Amino acid sequence: xxxxxxxxxxxxxxxxxxxxxxxxxxxxxxxxxxxxxxxxxxxxxxxxxxxxxxxxxxxxxxxxxxxxxxxxxxxxxxxxxxxxxxxxxxxxxxxxxxxxxxxxxxxxxxxxxxxxxxxxxxxxxxxxxxxxxxxxxxxxxxxxxxxxxxxxxxxxxxxxxxxxxxxxxxxxxxxxxxxxxxxxxxxxxxxxxxxxxxxxxxxxxxxxxxxxxxxxxxxxxxxxxxxxxxxxxxxxxxxxxxxxxxxxxxxxxxxxxxxxxxxxxxxxxxxxxxxxxxxxxxxx
Amino acid sequence: xxxxxxxxxxxxxxxxxxxxxxxxxxxxxxxxxxxxxxxxxxxxxxxxxxxxxxxxxxxxxxxxxxxxxxxxxxxxxxxxxxxxxxxxxxxxxxxxxxxxxxxxxxxxxxxxxxxxxxxxxxxxxxx
Numbered sequence: 001x002x003x004x005x006x007x008x009x010x011x012x013x014x015x016x017x018x019x020x021x022x023x024x025x026x027x028x029x030x031x032x033x034x035x036x037x038x039x040x041x042x043x044x045x046x047x048x049x050x051x052x053x054x055x056x057x058x059x060x061x062x063x064x065x066x067x068x069x070x071x072x073x074x075x076x077x078x079x080x081x082x083x084x085x086x087x088x089x090x091x092x093x094x095x096x097x098x099x100x101x102x103x104x105x106x107x108x109x110x111x112x113x114x115x116x117x118x119x120x121x122x123x124x125x126x127x128x129x130x131x132x133x134x135x136x137x138x139x140x141x142x143x144x145x146x147x148x149x150x151x152x153x154x155x156x157x158x159x160x161x162x163x164x165x166x167x168x169x170x171x172x173x174x175x176x177x178x179x180x181x182x183x184x185x186x187x188x189x190x191x192x193x194x195x196x197x198x199x200x201x202x203x204x205x206x207x208x209x210x211x212x213x214x215x216x217x218x219x220x221x222x223x224x225x226x227x228x229x230x231x232x233x234x235x236x237x238x239x240x241x242x243x244x245x246x247x248x249x250x251x252x253x254x255x256x257x258x259x260x261x262x263x264x265x266x267x268x269x270x271x272x273x274x275x276x277x278x279x280x281x282x283x284x
Numbered sequence: 285x286x287x288x289x290x291x292x293x294x295x296x297x298x299x300x301x302x303x304x305x306x307x308x309x310x311x312x313x314x315x316x317x318x319x320x321x322x323x324x325x326x327x328x329x330x331x332x333x334x335x336x337x338x339x340x341x342x343x344x345x346x347x348x349x350x351x352x353x354x355x356x357x358x359x360x361x362x363x364x365x366x367x368x369x370x371x372x373x374x375x376x377x378x379x380x381x382x383x384x385x386x387x388x389x390x391x392x393x394x395x396x397x398x399x400x401x402x403x404x405x406x407x408x409x410x411x
Contacts, residue, residue, distance in 0.1 A: 057289035111303065140290035148290055203299050203306060248371065249309045264331035 164231030
């Protein structure tokens with residue numbers, strides 16, 4: 001990748017941007033002295049350089065890096081820096097985001113080589129910088145920092161992620177009470193926000209996109225371990241592209257921002273699948 | 285199906301050098317070769333004992349390159365065993381009356397059992 005540099009303002013535009021009067025007021029306060037209104041050179045705003053991967057299919061054969069200097073603030077996450085670039089410096093920069101609070105899972109990107117939620121990764125973590133921001137590894141890049149997620153969504157729905165009841169017609173109308181212990185058995189797997197960081201961290205998925213992957217298998221286990229579910233997902237999970245494709249690197253668990261443990265889900269289902277092969281009449 | 289114009293990065297052949305955890309994983313996998321060698325070596329020893337060729341086997345085992353190989357195999361096998369036992373709680377979730385046994389207790393139990401079995405074997409061989 002080549003590197004281009006840009007600090008000149010460009011027209012802002014497009015969706016997915018937020019700019020606030022507070023930002024402008026803070027910029028003004030930092031750029032002028034408190035009483036005189038004159039520029040305070042010694043208090044020049046600290047900046048940090050973002051090296052952002054750009055890919056515009058109509059003009060780039062492959063991604064290139066462009067550098068932008070953004071204000072360095074204690075309370076700014078990487079996502080705030082990206083929004084600053086889009087609002088003030090280059091409105092064509094394209095990336096996904098929504099909630100800004102680690103819930104929606106939209107803003108996952110590779111930050112200095114590691115898959116992170118950019119809304120929960122603060123600029124202060126990187127000292128003087130620079131901060132290198134790339135799209136999530138393992139996925140085709142549509143534009144700039146936006147990756148294609150169709151394959152991921154297909155994998156999620158492939159594992160039948162709903163309560164399966166034998167002999168009951170949909171939609172289910174009965175109420176099935178659970179004890180706290182029964183809830184605890186699967187609760188951690190239900191915390192997944194589908195941010196895809198685990199896929200980007202998984203070398204198996206990056207090398208072999210047919211691998212079902214950590215989040216989908218953890219989602220399947222969320223239902224397998226649910227006392228209300230009566231389904232059998234061995235045909236989906238027991239193959240080479242299922243749990244047996246996992247070589248247990250464990251990086252999926254380390255990068256998960258919601259403390260789900262996909263590696264555990266996969267290893268536990270390996271035990272289940274092995275037991276099923278020895279005791280075919282056993283269930284789950 | 286990939287969207288038209290989407291960029292798919294080429295395969296990274298040095299992916300295992302990109303992070304410490306990847307490198308550790310590959311090291312753990314590669315040490316499997318030494319585990320296999322250790323098993324083969326023990327089978328050769330058993331065959332020598334039962335076949336009456338222990339003298340020849342002992343002479344082979346005393347050669348410097350064989351000693352060096354087995355020292356390396358011991359270190360690699362120990363590394364493989366420690367990392368393998370440390371990963372065991374991921375596959376084995378133990379609950380006692382609803383209380384989930386913490387990972388460190390499962391790991392500690394595994395290592396303790398490993399040391400006890402090794403001690404018993406050492407006692408049986410060296411006494």
